[in-house]
Amino acid sequence: MSNSNRQKIVDSVPQTGFFGHPKGLFTLFFTEFWERFSYYGMRAILVYYMYYEVSKGGLGLDETLALSIMSIYGSLVYMSGIIGGWLADRIFGTSKAVFYGGILIMLGHIVLAIPGSLAMFFVSMVLIVLGTGLLKPNVSSVVGEIYSEEDNRRDAGFSIFYMGINLGAFISPLIVGEVGMKHNFHLGFAIAAVGMFLGLVVFVLTKKKNLGxxxxxxxxxxxxxxxxxxxxxxxxxxxxxxxxxxxxxxAGYLTFDSFIALVGLLGIGIPIAYFVTMYRSSKTTEVERSRIIAYIPLFIASVMFWAIQEQGSTILANYADKRTQLEFAGFNISPAWFQSLNPLFIIVFAPVFAWLWVKLGKRQPTIPQKFSLGLLFAGLSFLVILLPAYFGGTDSLVNPLWLVLSYFIVVLGELCLSPVGLSATTKLAPAAFSAQTMSLWFLSNAAAQAINAQIVKFYSPATEMTYFGIIGGASIVLSIILFTMAPKIQGYMKGIR
Incomplete structure (x- = not known):
């Protein structure tokens, strides 16, 4: 997109009207709020739906297989962003991509809401994967479009937008989790479908006035x-x-195991192909090539971070169900409710981090330094969760406050890395690959979950300490390496800070 078109977009959007930010942020905030309500509500109960017995309303799959499928599901959701980004960049634009994606997501949840077989489950997966690939990267790209490149509100705007994401993600496990776990899984999925419908209503009714x-x-x-x-x-x-x-x-060639391996290869191979394509494109300038080089270590750091954070819906969800004392302070806790901890802490602390970056101004840490802090906290969150096994063994149930602490620490890392990464992506992206570079950012999550699909097989109560210790330690080591490389990476960004 040319600089003149970017300026036309900024001029067409009312620049005040939502907490001192462009009015379009209201539309995007609540569209993504309801989309994340639907997605995280579904995700809060999905792994339990897969491995709970048929007599309890589940599909009765093997527990380890369910954890791998959950990771693959997440990987494909983010991997499909490449398709959504390409379609937006080359065919119909980001606004239409958001609308079409929302329709597909809603249909996917409706299919899940209909009691059926494993085949119905896979149909819903395809619909939600494709729909999220259209909506997720493109709604974030539109957030970047409503600000000029020089606007100091940009990072704070992404933090507010990120808070909207997590507000929906906080509420949904409490509602969908309560209904799905205690009453009926399919009714819970139906509530998720209603959430996506409300997101579409907000987007359609307000986009013309607010987004220009x-x-x-x-x-x-x-x-x-x-x-x-x-x-x-x-x-x-x-x-x-x-x-x-x-x-x-x-013929027996396409099995769960072979499909998981295939997705793992794609999760690593597709990002490499995209980096090479963007770097070698004749439409990429010399300055943009330098910024692509700077983006590579940030991408690798993001993969490491999400490999830990996304296990909140797999390993830690299983940990909540099997290893945690769910009778606490006179209350019976649903294991699905722990999925609300991550977004709850983000809602509380996102405004603090947004204020902090604005307050520090030019004195704030650079983008690579913020990423290194994110990795440090992610590693510490896994080291914390191995302590209960160290002190009390793996045979007794764990106080739920250990899980609360682990989720809290990883959130500190997420607020250093994720909203900053969204903002950095819009600034470092080559003009001809704007939406596709946002898709590439989400591919770091896809790659992480594709890797997780392989490594979750090694988790068990017997290997608990080793599992958390190795992964957490690796993240801390990578954090130190990235911090030492930060000045060099900053140089390749060519003025972007």
């Missing part, structure tokens, strides 16, 4: 001939994929 031209420009549109070629290739690829699946499943 934001999301309407196609950054790097296809020509007429290119469109014909692309549509033909998509049709051929879809047909070949259907044939391969039809052959591979009966």
């Amino acid at each position: 031209l934001a999301g309407t420009f196609v950054a790097n549109p296809l020509s007429g001939n290119e469109k014909k070629k692309v549509y033909t290739r998509f049709a051929i690829a879809a047909g070949l994929l259907a044939i391969l699946i039809a052959i591979a499943i009966p």
Whole structure:
């Protein structure tokens, strides 16, 4: 997208009206609030739905397999952002991508809400994966469009937007978790579908007035001939994929294990391919190439961080269900409620971090330094959760406050890394790959969860201390390395701070 178009977008958006920020932030805040309500509500009960017995309303899958599928699900959700980013950049723009994505997500939750078989579960997965790939990276890209590159409110705006994400993520496990775990899984999924519907209503009714031209420009549109070629290739690829699946499943080549391995390879291979493509593109300037080099270590750090943080919905969710004392202070705690801890702490502390970055101004840590702090806290959160086994063994139930402390520490790291990473991505992205670079940011999460799908197999009460210790220690070591490299990385950013 040209600089003139970027300025037209900024001029078309009312620049005050939402806590001192552009009015469009209201639309994006509440659209993402309801989308995250639907997604995290579903996710809070999904792993339990998979491994609980059929007599308890679940699918009755093996517990370890359910944890791997949960990681693969998360990986594919973020991996599909590449498709959503490409479609937005080349065909219909970010605004339409957000709308189409919301429709698919809502349909996916509706399918989950219908009692059915494992086949119905996989249909819902496909719909939610594709829908989130369209919506998630593109709604964040629109946030970047409503601010000028020189606007000092930008990082604070992303922190407020991030708080909206987590407000939805906080409320949903309490509601969907309560209904799904204590009454009926499918009714819980139905509530998630209603959440996405409300998000679509907010977006459609307020976007014209609040967003102006934001999301309407196609950054790097296809020509007429290119469109014909692309549509033909998509049709051929879809047909070949259907044939391969039809052959591979009966022949025993496509199993859960082989599919998990395939996603793992894609989670690592796709980001590498994208970095190479953007770097070598004739549409990328020399300054933008330098910024791509600076982005690589940040991407690697993000993968390490999310490999720990995303285990909150797999290993720590299982830990809450199997290893935690759920009778506490006279209350019966649902294991799904622990999924609200991460967003709760973000809601409380996101304004503090947003204020801190604005208050420090030019004295605040650089982007690489903030990332190194994020890795440090992530590693410490895993070292904390191994202490109960160290002091009391793995046979007794653990005080739930240990889980609370672990979630709290990783949130400190998340607030140093995640909203800052969103903002940095919009600033470091090559102009011709704006939405796709945001998709690349979310691919760090996809890569992390693809790796998690392999390593969660090594977790058990017997290996608990080793598991948490090795992963937590690796994160701390990487944090130290990144901190020492920070000045060099900053130099490659060419003026971006």
